[in-house]
Amino acid sequence: MTSSPEARALLERSNRLGSDPRNTNYAGGNTSAKGVATDPVTGAETELLWVKGSGGDLGTLTEQGLAVLRLDRLRAMTDVYPGVEREDEMVAAFDYCLHGKGGAAPSIDTAMHGLVDAPHVDHLHPDSGIALACAADGEKLTAECFGDTVAWVPWRRPGFQLGLDIAAIKEANPRAIGCVLGGHGITAWGATSEECERNSLHIIRTAEAFLEAHGKADPFGPVLDGYQPLPDDQRQARAAALAPLLRAIASADRPQVGHFCDAPEVLDFLSRAEHPRLAALGTSCPDHFLRTKVRPLVLDLPAAAPLDEAAARLKVLHEEYREEYAAYYRRHAAADSPAMRGADPAVVLIPGVGMFSYGKDKQTARVAGEFYVNAVNVMRGAEAVSSYRPIEESEKFRIEYWELEEAKLRRMPAPRPLAARIALVTGAGSGIGKATARRLAAEGACVVVADLDGANAEAVAKDLGGPDKAVAVTVDVTSEEQIKSAFDAAVLAFGGVDLVVNNAGISISKPLLETTARDWDLQHDIMARGSFLVSREAARVMIGQELGGDIVYIASKNAVFAGPNNIAYSATKADQAHQVRLLAAELGEHGIRVNGVNPDGVVRGSGIFAAGWGARRAATYGIEESELGAFYAQRTILKREVLPEHVANAVFALTGGDLTHTTGLHIPVDAGVAAAFLR
Structure with a gap:
């Protein structure tokens, strides 16, 4: 052209x-x-x-x-x-x-x-x-x-x-x-x-x-007692607590990615007396309701209602919403209308807290929320000088189920294997974690890049495409509070968490007599205790979402192979390996699969090896540190060096949709170490 x-x-x-x-x-x-x-x-x-x-x-x-x-x-x-x-x-x-x-x-x-x-x-x-x-x-x-x-x-x-x-x-x-x-x-x-x-x-x-x-000053009417915005910290905490349930509500027909917005115009709208009437009228501009559906789901409780009461009411409202949407479809569908695409809300409004919007990916979810903010502004303007009167419901249906829109949907490319899935990877600022985050994002997942080094995490998230694709969180996995904050950040960024990779770790390579109690405790605090804490928080979110999920442990060949000068590291890897089996047995009833990957000798790009582990292992084997990767390769059956990307490939193999009936498995990624064969 x-x-x-x-x-x-x-x-x-x-x-x-x-x-x-x-x-x-x-x-x-x-x-x-x-x-x-x-x-x-x-x-x-x-x-x-x-x-x-x-x-x-x-x-x-x-x-x-x-x-x-x-x-x-x-x-x-x-x-x-x-x-x-x-x-x-x-x-x-x-x-x-x-x-x-x-x-x-x-x-x-x-x-x-x-x-x-x-x-x-x-x-x-x-x-x-x-x-x-x-x-x-x-x-x-x-x-x-x-x-x-x-x-x-x-x-x-x-x-x-x-x-x-x-x-x-x-x-x-x-x-x-x-x-x-x-x-x-x-x-x-x-x-x-x-x-x-x-x-x-x-x-x-x-x-x-x-x-x-x-226009009149208060087109949405007076403020309702109890519907005022909660203070910032309470609002964020309540949004994070409700997010898994709300994602379950939005994903009953098919998994959705979420977006949270507590913009002042949304909070003000939800605090006013007229918001139930106006929300029920729905949006009007075709661009709006194509993305927001004809109307949102609105929680009809005050901001400070007990959390369990709000959750129970949301479940009831969801069932009513689905019934009403199906009735809307039946009222207007003709013999040649496209099939109903799903009866779950695309926008959920929580007074005092804000708006949750949903879509097939983060951008779609975010844009749906932006469009509802547009709709709020439209309602405010129309009510200020007159009254808001959107187009007839039948016309909305003609737009929503227009064959031309359906044809546009059919032209869209098939979703990638991890589309609409949200992954959190610990230790994702470098090495195996970084490679795993990159592979999961490439396969369509939204990724939360979690790392103790916040700058590294930010750099990886930016490299993956920024906030519609990946966000960074700084987290010390020995801290329950920081882990909770990391998952809160994940559910507020993307609506929930479906896939967790326990990769954070360090390695202390010392003979038994030189290994101190502090070495032992530090090694176990970060990897054994840390992965337990991460998995526990992941399970809470996943069970609340009712969408199943995947937890993957990056364990090690050392979990089953005994080598010298490695007591603290190998013992904690064995702990992680058994956590896989224990959690697979416990979480299966919720559709949560737990599997592990056992790498060996991942030298290139490894944060652990660069931090001194490589030098110590090289000294143990009597070689130069620069020769360590080749040394590990030569002792394998395949004579191939293992790279971070190879481990990431195994994580994807476990979570990409083909191994739907596999849990409790450890996949060796060690180029073949006979002594580490699983029995």
């Missing part, structure tokens, strides 16, 4: 508009530009439309995210348009209007951009614009706010007919710079890219000022 001045200007405008959340939500809205280019076949001048394609985000839009279409063919579609009852058929025809190779698939809004007679068009979803669009008297308020410079377009589902409607309204209103789309958003146009952007921002900012100037 050849770059053009129009495309470059469009991308710059799109990125500016999309970088400000006041203008549009993530992946919401689309922008376009029209211009002339040379047809590479005929050499003739050809009118083209550059428009943001399906699935892109304005703030990060690149040229490959644009669809490029021939305007003559696109506009000729009006001659064969079969009417609103068959308008979905027009979407497939967009592909026959494309110009050149590459680029994105055209979105449902392509007709709007092509049919509106303006060189540049923006369609956006600003909170202020949607507040007018979703007000009970939105048409009247739009006229009060803008006069005849912004027109009103009654609600219509996005599609070819909406493009025709807007084109006709623009033609009938020559002074208009744009329009408010009932229940949806805004559209603006201009003769130049600069004018179009200026008009979009004028509509958004003018609507903001109008709502501020004419």
Whole structure:
């Protein structure tokens, strides 16, 4: 796809508009530009439309995210348009209007951009614009706010007919710079890219000022006694305590990743008298309820209600939610509707605590929460100047179970093996732990990188892709309090924990007579006691989630092999190895599998070897430390050096979905040490 001045200007405008959340939500809205280019076949001048394609985000839009279409063919579609009852058929025809190779698939809004007679068009979803669009008297308020410079377009589902409607309204209103789309958003146009952007921002900012100037002070009503936000520390602790249960609620149909938000606007909304009524009305803008479902699940108890009472009530509300959602589906589904995708909530609201949102991955969960914050802002604006009136439930269903949306879902790539799973790896700042964290993330897991060295943990988490992929926690595994804090951080970051790798450790290599009681205690505190404490906390979370789980111990060949000058290390590895068997037997009834990996001689990249263990083992064998890896390799059956990645591969083999009926197993990753064969 050849770059053009129009495309470059469009991308710059799109990125500016999309970088400000006041203008549009993530992946919401689309922008376009029209211009002339040379047809590479005929050499003739050809009118083209550059428009943001399906699935892109304005703030990060690149040229490959644009669809490029021939305007003559696109506009000729009006001659064969079969009417609103068959308008979905027009979407497939967009592909026959494309110009050149590459680029994105055209979105449902392509007709709007092509049919509106303006060189540049923006369609956006600003909170202020949607507040007018979703007000009970939105048409009247739009006229009060803008006069005849912004027109009103009654609600219509996005599609070819909406493009025709807007084109006709623009033609009938020559002074208009744009329009408010009932229940949806805004559209603006201009003769130049600069004018179009200026008009979009004028509509958004003018609507903001109008709502501020004419709105009442407390549109959500008075504060309810007992529903005020809890203090910060209590709020975080209660959110962490509820997170496993809430993930179980959101994952009854299929596992979900979670996101927690306690933004001031959410907490204020949940403290007010009108929040139950407004939450029950659901969101309105199609982009909102496609991600948040038609309405959230709302806990109807005060903030300080006893935790067990809140948990019991949430379970009851969940059953009611599922029944109501299934009834909603039955009310509106036709014979050719897609099958119901699941009846669990995507958003759960807890007064005094905040909002939990869920999705197939962290980004989807986070964006669902961001969209509900948008919805709260929309409700506030609409209630401030009128009353909030979203589109009809039947229309919401038509959007949610639109065949075009279903087709988009079918085009998505198959999920990776560990998609929607949340892993916590101890000692993940270097060596085996780092390699394991990297492999689990590559297979689709969200990863909590836990390490005593916080800087190393932060560096690994950043390398794995940042907060939508991995977060870092600093933890000393000898501390019950720090372990509890690490798991709290994990459930607040991703909703829960499904996969724990006990890898943290040190190694003290000394003969028996030189091994002090302190050496023995330190070795056992970090590895035997530490892995016990981590597994205990992991089990609490996993049992609460009701999703099963995996606990993997990085033990050692030394758990079964007796060697010299290694009493403290080998004894604690034997302790860990038996913990695997004991916990496998105990936790199996909860669907939690416990397995181990027995490496040997992992020298390269190892934090333990770099900290002096390597030098001491080399001295024991009478070789140079630099020769240690090769020495270990030569004493194996396969004559191969074991690397951190090989251990990580074994962890994935145990947790990636193929060994679903395996628990209590130890996998040797030692290139073959006959004396360590398991019997």
